[in-house]
Amino acid sequence: SLPLLIKRNLEHTLNHILQYTPGSRFIRGLRYLINGPKTVQDGYSKAGGKPFLIATPTNNHLLVSSPTHIEELVTAPSIQLSLHAVAKEMLQPKYTMRGFEWQDQRGVEGTGFVRALRSLLTAHLPQLLPKLQLIIRKGLRDEVAQYRRKDSGLNIARSDFADDQKAYCEAQNTPFLEAALRFPQDVIIAAELVRLMPNFLAPFVARLATQNHKSSKVMFDCLVPIVEQRLKCRSLNHKNSEKAPTSTFSLVDLCVFPEYFAPLREELEQNPLPVEGSTPRMDSFLKESMRYNSIDAITCRRKALDTFTFSGGYTVKVGDWACVPQQAMMHDPQYYENPAAFDGFRFLPKDGEKSGAKDMAQNENPNMFTTSSPNWLIWGSGKTVCPGRFYGAAIMRLIMAEVLQSYDCSLRDPKLPRTMTWRSSIVPREGVIMLFQKR
Numbered sequence: 293s294l295p296l297l298i299k300r301n302l303e304h305t306l307n308h309i310l311q312y313t314p315g316s317r318f319i320r321g322l323r324y325l326i327n328g329p330k331t332v333q334d335g336y337s338k339a340g341g342k343p344f345l346i347a348t349p350t351n352n353h354l355l356v357s358s359p360t361h362i363e364e365l366v367t368a369p370s371i372q373l374s375l376h377a378v379a380k381e382m383l384q385p386k387y388t389m390r391g392f393e394w395q396d397q398r399g400v401e402g403t404g405f406v407r408a409l410r411s412l413l414t415a416h417l418p419q420l421l422p423k424l425q426l427i428i429r430k431g432l433r434d435e436v437a438q439y440r441r442k443d444s445g446l447n448i449a450r451s452d453f454a455d456d457q458k459a460y461c462e463a464q465n466t467p468f469l470e471a472a473l474r475f476p477q478d479v480i481i482a483a484e485l486v487r488l489m490p491n492f493l494a495p496f497v498a499r500l501a502t503q504n505h506k507s508s509k510v511m512f513d514c515l516v517p518i519v520e521q522r523l524k525c526r527s528l529n530h531k532n533s534e535k536a537p538t539s540t541f542s543l544v545d546l547c548v549f550p551e552y553f554a555p556l557r558e559e560l561e562q563n564p565l566p567v568e569g570s571t572p573r574m575d576s577f578l579k580e581s582m583r584y585n586s587i588d589a590i591t592c593r594r595k596a597l598d599t600f601t602f603s604g605g606y607t608v609k610v611g612d613w614a615c616v617p618q619q620a621m622m623h624d625p626q627y628y629e630n631p632a633a634f635d636g637f638r639f640l641p642k643d644g645e646k647s648g649a650k651d652m653a654q655n656e657n658p659n660m661f662t663t664s665s666p667n668w669l670i671w672g673s674g675k676t677v678c679p680g681r682f683y684g685a686a687i688m689r690l691i692m693a694e695v696l697q698s699y700d701c702s703l704r705d706p707k708l709p710r711t712m713t714w715r716s717s718i719v720p721r722e723g724v725i726m727l728f729q730k731r
């Protein structure tokens with residue numbers, strides 16, 4: 293009823309005002325927004341391997357790093373510690389995705405779309421790879437050609453999808469592609485604003501930040517006829533347009549450490565279409581790039597839907613998150629020798645170790661790029677380990693291979709800062725220009 297709605301909104305607004313008082317968690321948590329990775333690193337250095345708490349404007353995070361605590365974290369029932377609840381908090385779909393709210397209907401086999409990604413997409417990778425290679429080759433060539441006219445470089449970190457990106461999409465006659473590129477960015481920015489504003493402003497702020505949900509409407513209008521058609525045919529033999537996820541950091545590392553060009557190219561001469569296990573040098577390089585750059589200071593986030601206590605008595609209160617300080621761990625000499633140095637072949641199988649996708653007994657090689665383990669949490673772990681990792685890794689290899697085979701590249705301004713942070717994310721800074729020279 294209306295009075296109840298007004299009462300709830302007033303309460304919410306009052307709580308929000310109280311949040312801004314000096315000393316409140318909101319004020320303490322502001323440091324995390326601006327300097328998240330350092331806040332986590334400082335906490336990790338002081339904690340000496342024990343769990344530690346950091347404040348964010350809206351809740352506390354308990355960070356755990358011991359193998360036992362990580363195991364407890366990733367095996368906790370999702371009714372207690374939930375990744376789904378984290379995703380909803382981070383993306384605010386109710387406001388940013390026009391009310392779209394997916395449910396956490398996770399059976400033993402996971403949710404439907406996760407199963408589709410993990411099984412169908414992964415199983416079709418061998419057929420998809422040659423097509424994806426052609427798409428990446430053409431995409432890169434077109435992009436370089438377009439920038440050649442302007443500043444003979446490729447702005448690898450455009451985050452505003454300004455005129456050039458738009459022009460590229462329009463030239464391809466793909467408003468869908470433009471919307472699909474824009475959508476995640478719209479959602480993330482709108483969700484950030486929603487998280488920091490009083491609740492009653494959320495619908496207006498979200499509408500403003502997404503230009504009245506422009507990109508999602510375009511995607512919706514493009515997809516509805518396709519889905520309807522497919523439902524009619526009940527077959528999946530239509531072609532998709534694919535867009536590679538960014539491999540920005542690994543390309544930047546290639547520019548910064550050019551000594552890797554020769555050995556990586558040598559390996560590619562034997563295996564021009566890299567697949568899982570066929571290019572151990574490249575996989576090691578990509579893995580080291582992910583370790584060295586770390587796109588997020590934390591991983592394996594779970595929101596407590598019920599109070600959860602780790603062994604040793606460390607408790608996560610309802611609404612707070614538990615997570616793993618992966619960046620700090622990946623720069624800890626306890627786990628990695630000389631962690632501050634970039635060693636592109638750090639993950640190459642040592643003499644006597646298994647190499648290749650599987651050993652003779654069909655066991656997964658623990659050093660493989662896509663293997664998730666307590667020592668390699670880039671893909672998360674447990675029931676919710678990333679189902680798109682085989683696809684993601686395949687795309688990263690293809691992009692790297694295409695650049696190595698066809699171009700020499702370097703950074704235009706090697707001394708410029710290359711990253712920026714917000715909360716725990718570490719992203720490429722806009723304005724980092726990579727120069728491509730056809731070989």
Ligand code: HEM
Nearest residue numbers: 406592593670671672673675676677678679680681683684
């Ligand atoms: C370099 C690329 C990628 C990285 C580093 C990455 C990393 C991750 C991580 C850390 C998680 C959370 C796991 C957890 O907390 O336990 C995750 C989940 C997920 N990822 Fe990825 N991912 C990548 C690419 C992809 C791609 C290409 C797709 C889709 C094709 C994808 C689909 C998903 C989905 C659907 C989940 C949620 C799984 C669930 O709820 O069970 N990811 N990913």
